[in-house]
Amino acid sequence: MKLLPDGRLYRALVLGAAAVVLGLGGYFLVAWLVTDDTGCAHGVEKRGTKSECTGVTDGGFHFTEALAPVFGRIKAENDSIADKSPATVALMIPMISDNPAEQHEFTEQVQGAYLAQYRANHQANGQRPPIRLLLANPGRNYEFWEPVAQQLADAAASPTENLRAVTGINISLKETEKAIAFLTAGKGIPVVAGPMTADDIMNSAARPHAYPGLARVAPSNSDQAAALGSFGSDIKPAETMVVEDVRQDDNYLTTLRQAFEKLAKGAPHAPETFRSPADFNDEGNLSNDFHQMVPDICSSDAKTIYFAGRPVQLRQFLIELGRRNCAKHYTVISGSHASTLTVDTKFQDQWGSLTAGSGITVRYAALAHPDSWSGDGPETPGGSRRAYKELADLATLFGNTSATGIGRTSLSDSRTIITYDSVTTAISGIRNDTVGKVEMPTLDEVANSWLRLHGGNRVNGAGGWICLDQYGNPYNKAVAIVHLDPVTKSAAFDRLAWPAGRAPDANCSIRTGG
Template identity: 30%
Template sequence: MSERRLGRGGTTPWGAVVLVALVAAGALAWFLPRTFGGDEACAAGVVRLGGECVGVTDGAYSFDGELDEVTRRIREENERVERSGAASVSIAYVESMTRGADGASAGGRADDRDPTVVRQALEGAYLAQRAHNRLDADDPRADEGPSPKVRLLLANTGAGGAHYERVVRDLEGRARGDDHLVAVTGLGQSVESTVATVRRLRRAGIPMVGATVAADELARKDPDFFRVSQPTAQQAAIAARELAGRQREDPGYRVDLVKDIKAGDTYNKALRDGFEAAAAERGVRLATDDGYSFESGSSSTANALTYIADQVCRARQELDAVYFAARGRALRQFVQALADQPGCDLAVVSGSSALGLYFDSPDLERWGAQGLRIRYTAYAHPRAGDPAALADFAERYCADFRPGTRRDACAAGDGPLQSGQAIMGHDAMLALVRAVEFATGPDGDDPVDAGAVRQMLLQLGTTKEVRGLSGPIGFDAYGNPKDKPMAYVELQWRSGFRYVHKAELWP
């Protein structure tokens, strides 16, 4: 082997030189992305940014251990579509699916989307995809399945949606490429990154159906953003109507407002503004002129809520209910503070984000014994939708994700369908797969693209009827749900959380 002299006193084999060069190149490849902002691949279509893996996958990569099973099933369904040889289009489920490098669910941003919530919504979306594709050989309807089939992509925007721009760029490319991306669903929470995501996708001409996103500013006339979830102001108006009814029945029924004034949180702002406007319109008499204000997300939030709890409970002989205009994580802190007030038996009413109270909350059972009532306007509940459709869905859901569990157990008071997240994930996906089906035309052979899907979404609730699990799926001129009530749900503690349906409330 040839050698090269390396200065005074010796030689080094060329093999060693090559080895050193390779090691140096590898180190440089590791160092440069971290120093100058490059990307480290986690998997095909997925890169590591800010300590978390974000991007778009067909199910070959799972963004969180909680999502492993549903991700695996989505991957299998996508592979079945590919093996079938049938024409196909793609729909992306866009959501914050990771909790950040430090394990926090939002990296300092507003976020009460527990991984369990995300998993349940994806489970519902998968079941809608699978029912549409009908690829089972033992299914007598297998040959009747509409064409094209649907591939479901998972698009993780990162903790709090921090990396939405990277994901949107990827989706824009997939809409122009071989993936034939025709629509987006999911979209998670009403935070600024979600609003920005919708604006970018709107400019790209990609229609969207939100599953549980409530921001009022997302709606516009002649929509390309639709949703199966009621907007925030509508939720607040529904609650105001309920409280006004209580005051009509009992003129001595006293209500006040507790509100989060944190800047930049579209959900909180719309909830408090919507409630104040609806309360004035409905004639709800508030006990104080301005209510009680706090700012979530700081180290002093818990202390502020403790002082507020002390005040509203001091007046417990006069105050019967408070409307809590804030997210579920803050509601949890407030309920903890109320539970420390002896004899405080208030009714606390809030919006759909109260769901965040259910997770990581084993220390909340104290409030159940002292008479605190936690009620909220929910997007869906098994007792508030289509009974026949829900029974069939519960059977499929249990079979796939709770094997060995009876169907009624899945829909019982503490069952996995009670949160409504699987129902909403299903209905948002159902709206899109129906739009794909309708877009093929009477003969079933018209081409399907993003524009055609939007055209058919505009027909839902007018010329086309779709029965969802949560009720009829149709959209008004602004893309909001049409002729659809909300479930009014009470959280109860009976050796665990139970979601008790109280009523259906209409806008």
């Protein structure tokens, strides 16, 4: 008995139907693979609700178009030394931000890292080993630090990659702290932090081995406060007030609050407080809070306000303070993160807040400033005009949009300078141990090299001398005191100040007790 008919037509229909089924199956298979694909490039994966591309690249993949020019130069530099047994240094910072000002700063930091790599490979008298640069994106606010840090640990263990230091750590958060602990205490990888300033992510006399192999090149929040106190020694505590963000899990805020409360000891009023959103780039409703806060400030005797908060909240506060009804001039003092206001597009049409009424002077401790060591005068203790000029010349050479450029560069807001110094310090440690028959120092040897980076072996950073103490912290690092100039819409240099109240001696000697 036949259940199915014969005939060429039927067979053709059956074959056609089968082809359609197979075709549709293939289509859905491909669609599923594309939809479920988590890869962005080799070593880079999509993670999180925003499917952000995070991971480690040699420059072959740029995380955002703003980074394309400088990533291209890094890729070319890495390829040019691939067969010369290079040592690898990684820059670990978030690479993508929805905040244009923060994205601008991230780009500047990558530019600073490249300029340090280029100088090491082309302007250091052939010193070895050559330096390969990896770019590690742990995601917004270091959300995906763990898988990315593990990639770096794998590179450190690889006899072909030879990762010898991680640099650039730039935001003082709990996630940052965990990443540093994992890399140093967990994996034995030396770390040279960049713009990170929190006092509680460091080695100290109380915790000398908390982060073995960690070095820092930026003055801490307490060092910045000490320098600000030295600069403003005539400020009367009775005429001060602290305005502070009480959000937890932010090491920058926690230690800045502590430092400013110490400076304002004796102030007649308790701090005015606010709580920023979990993502400090979110505006929230804090303009309303600051609007309500201003009348209480006006009714107080305060003339100087210490503001312990992040840049978005500082902008919101300044705008509301600029709208005050009282005829009083205020000086608002903040930490190094205030530098973001100079590139904040939302502040560009609000500089008038600083000149409204009796005016507002915004002063902060910058991590570096071009006017600190520029010019042709004699060298003075604490910094090197030659070191700054080397960076400035490189920024001029590559700071363009040509095929060989890295995009427009600026040294005015400190991010390029401090990251350049972070990478330069790591390279100094690596090369100081590449002597005799040593072609590639071990991780332990690089970490131990931080112990020698002082005195005559100090790093002449573009932002000032880097003299590491026994805990890997910069001793009496120069602090550029600056103020926001509403005319030029930039940070104007006031003068240098020193955490120890004086410049270091000519040998950068580290004194007992500070």
